[in-house]
Amino acid sequence: MITMKDIIREGHPTLTKRAVDVRLPLSNKDKNTLKEMRQFLINSQTPKIAEAYELRPGVGLAAPQIDISKRMLAIYTEDEKFEKLHDYLMVNPRIVSHTEAQTYMPGGEGCLSIDREVEGLVPRHKRVTVKTYLYDTVRDVLEEHTLKLKGFIAIVFQHELDHLNGVLFTERVKATLEGVEPLQFKTIEKESPKEE
Numbered sequence: 458m459i460t461m462k463d464i465i466r467e468g469h470p471t472l473t474k475r476a477v478d479v480r481l482p483l484s485n486k487d488k489n490t491l492k493e494m495r496q497f498l499i500n501s502q503t504p505k506i507a508e509a510y511e512l513r514p515g516v517g518l519a520a521p522q523i524d525i526s527k528r529m530l531a532i533y534t535e536d537e538k539f540e541k542l543h544d545y546l547m548v549n550p551r552i553v554s555h556t557e558a559q560t561y562m563p564g565g566e567g568c569l570s571i572d573r574e575v576e577g578l579v580p581r582h583k584r585v586t587v588k589t590y591l592y593d594t595v596r597d598v599l600e601e602h603t604l605k606l607k608g609f610i611a612i613v614f615q616h617e618l619d620h621l622n623g624v625l626f627t628e629r630v631k632a633t634l635e636g637v638e639p640l641q642f643k644t645i646e647k648e649s650p651k652e653e
């Protein structure tokens with residue numbers, strides 16, 4: 458099981474290296490790494506398990522963060538409207554197109570590999586079209602897909618893709634972003650008072 462001690466931190470040389478393409482077909486070792494990465498995210502979002510093992514609730518994890526310098530990553534999170542679960546194990550992903558328009562996380566970004574608060578905003582493409590292999594653990598197959606990502610999922614993806622390129626968000630932070638709209642999260646509506 459992956460825990461926080463397996464996640465390398467700022468200052469480790471692997472975090473600033475470009476990761477290499479994953480060789481296909483996937484080896485059993487790479488399949489297992491991908492499954493473990495996904496399970497870490499699920500565990501970290503399961504309050505009882507997260508508390509017991511002191512896991513930060515992660516939405517994405519890139520292989521270089523566990524000191525495996527290969528182009529694979531896991532995303533496991535709901536979108537900003539809390540409508541759809543995005544559960545991806547990506548191998549050799551690449552952005553094939555993106556909007557000129559940008560967006561950013563309203564409170565800035567954090568990182569499982571960074572143990573400090575970093576002030577500032579990180580510009581990200583608002584929408585990205587991604588070509589990637591997706592590993593389907595149920596069918597045990599790897600298939601090429603084209604995904605159109607927007608909103609929170611697009612931000613998570615770009616943050617993880619940066620890890621594959623040896624880039625940390627701290628390199629991208631800006632004090633202000635003029636003319637860029639922040640990502641809006643759906644807030645839980647207050648229940649309207651019931652009539653008698």
Ligand code: UDB
Nearest residue numbers: 513514515516517518519566567568569612613616
């Ligand atoms: C995260 N989680 O997992 F606004 F529902 C971060 C940590 C570092 C704070 C754990 C996160 O941002 N969760 C989140 C934020 C919301 C709403 C919500 C959940 N990562 C993953 C990471 O470090 N991968 O390498 C950092 C995020 C920064 C922007 C996208 C990923």
Ligand code: ZN
Nearest residue numbers: 567568569570
């Ligand atoms: Zn990160």
